[in-house]
Amino acid sequence: MDNGMEEAGNIMPAAVLESKAAYDIIRGRFGDAVSEFDANPTMPFFEVADASKWVDIALFMRDDARLKFNYMACLSGVDYMEQEQLGIVCNLESIGHYPHRIAVKVKCRREGGSIPSVACVWHTANWHEREAYDMYGMTFEGHPDLRRILCPEDWTGFPLRKDYQVQETYHGIKVPY
Amino acid sequence: MGLLDANISNRNVLVTSVDNVMNWARLSSLWPMGFGLACCAIEMMATNASNYDLERFGIFPRSSPRQSDLMIVAGTVTMKMAEKVVTLYEQMPEPRYVLSMGSCSNCGGPYWNHGYHVLKGVDRVIPVDVYVPGCPPRPEALIGGLMKIQELVRMEGLGISRQDALKKLAEKSVDAQQVIDQVRRATA
Numbered sequence: 001m002d003n004g005m006e007e008a009g010n011i012m013p014a015a016v017l018e019s020k021a022a023y024d025i026i027r028g029r030f031g032d033a034v035s036e037f038d039a040n041p042t043m044p045f046f047e048v049a050d051a052s053k054w055v056d057i058a059l060f061m062r063d064d065a066r067l068k069f070n071y072m073a074c075l076s077g078v079d080y081m082e083q084e085q086l087g088i089v090c091n092l093e094s095i096g097h098y099p100h101r102i103a104v105k106v107k108c109r110r111e112g113g114s115i116p117s118v119a120c121v122w123h124t125a126n127w128h129e130r131e132a133y134d135m136y137g138m139t140f141e142g143h144p145d146l147r148r149i150l151c152p153e154d155w156t157g158f159p160l161r162k163d164y165q166v167q168e169t170y171h172g173i174k175v176p177y
Numbered sequence: 178m179g180l181l182d183a184n185i186s187n188r189n190v191l192v193t194s195v196d197n198v199m200n201w202a203r204l205s206s207l208w209p210m211g212f213g214l215a216c217c218a219i220e221m222m223a224t225n226a227s228n229y230d231l232e233r234f235g236i237f238p239r240s241s242p243r244q245s246d247l248m249i250v251a252g253t254v255t256m257k258m259a260e261k262v263v264t265l266y267e268q269m270p271e272p273r274y275v276l277s278m279g280s281c282s283n284c285g286g287p288y289w290n291h292g293y294h295v296l297k298g299v300d301r302v303i304p305v306d307v308y309v310p311g312c313p314p315r316p317e318a319l320i321g322g323l324m325k326i327q328e329l330v331r332m333e334g335l336g337i338s339r340q341d342a343l344k345k346l347a348e349k350s351v352d353a354q355q356v357i358d359q360v361r362r363a364t365a
């Protein structure tokens with residue numbers, strides 16, 4: 001189905017066009033700090049190429065009168081093992097203002113990498129970033145309370161990494177089957 | 178047949194052993210700890226509720242381990258919860274019984290391989306007397322398990338340890354298939 005759509009020319013569904021218009025505003029403000037627009041019909045997205053600008057971009061997206069992305073629907077973590085990177089995907093929407101929605105990806109190094117926290121921009125990000133940290137192990141710079149949220153605090157390793165091996169024992173209790 | 182059906186006259190004197198009376202009292206008032214850990218707990222609650230009515234066996238949940246003599250581990254035991262389960266178990270007065278309900282607390286259930294956070298069987302941290310298989314077990318299965326606990330209580334006595342009682346119980350095991358066939362024949 002995807003191919004069919006591309007062959008028919010670059011006709012984007014109306015919803016994607018909305019996202020594209022929002023993206024153009026962000027691109028106009030931040031230039032090369034954001035990547036090209038990806039017109040994914042399920043969830044259009046762009047990537048933050050310069051992660052240090054992520055908080056500025058987030059504030060701009062939330063506060064600009066033409067964007068008003070006032071709602072973070074989700075923040076997920078991703079392990080790009082082959083590229084030696086970890087990342088997050090933020091799904092943003094504008095409730096009560098505009099019909100547009102967009103996903104933003106931010107990446108960092110796999111070992112010891114860190115991403116600026118946007119918990120101060122969207123409160124939803126607070127727990128979601130803690131969960132991403134809990135499961136993948138990237139840190140969030142400037143997060144008010146970056147602790148594990150689901151696993152026990154003294155758990156070893158980050159369970160959703162693709163090369164995760166479960167620990168042998170936890171407090172003397174055997175963990176593997 | 179129960180005592181009440183026996184039409185006891187003759188000044189109501191019954192002769193029996195202390196063991197029997199004690200065990201009869203204990204097995205007729207099993208008080209489980211009222212806590213559930215996952216989906217199995219829903220089934221346990223259904224068993225407690227009016228349709229299945231556990232109170233007809235004298236079983237009704239208590240909110241404190243100090244008042245309980247039975248722990249129904251109903252659901253997924255996570256690594257975080259495991260230590261709490263041990264604490265609760267230790268807070269229960271003896272003699273105490275543990276019924277492991279459902280695949281999760283029996284052996285990790287659906288999380289046996291990729292569930293990094295799940296304890297693969299609650300018997301890794303506390304001794305289990307009766308295992309009820311199923312995901313989740315139906316209320317009938319849970320009642321079956323509770324009746325096994327009752328049988329176990331009946332087997333115990335002065336000088337008969339839990340281990341001996343469990344062994345005796347194992348000897349008395351029935352082949353489920355035979356029972357099923359028997360019921361099918363009877364209802365055919």
Ligand code: SF4
Pocket residue numbers: 215216217218251252253278279280281282286287311312313314
């Ligand atoms: S055994 Fe099945 S029903 Fe019971 S807690 Fe586990 S997953 Fe849920």
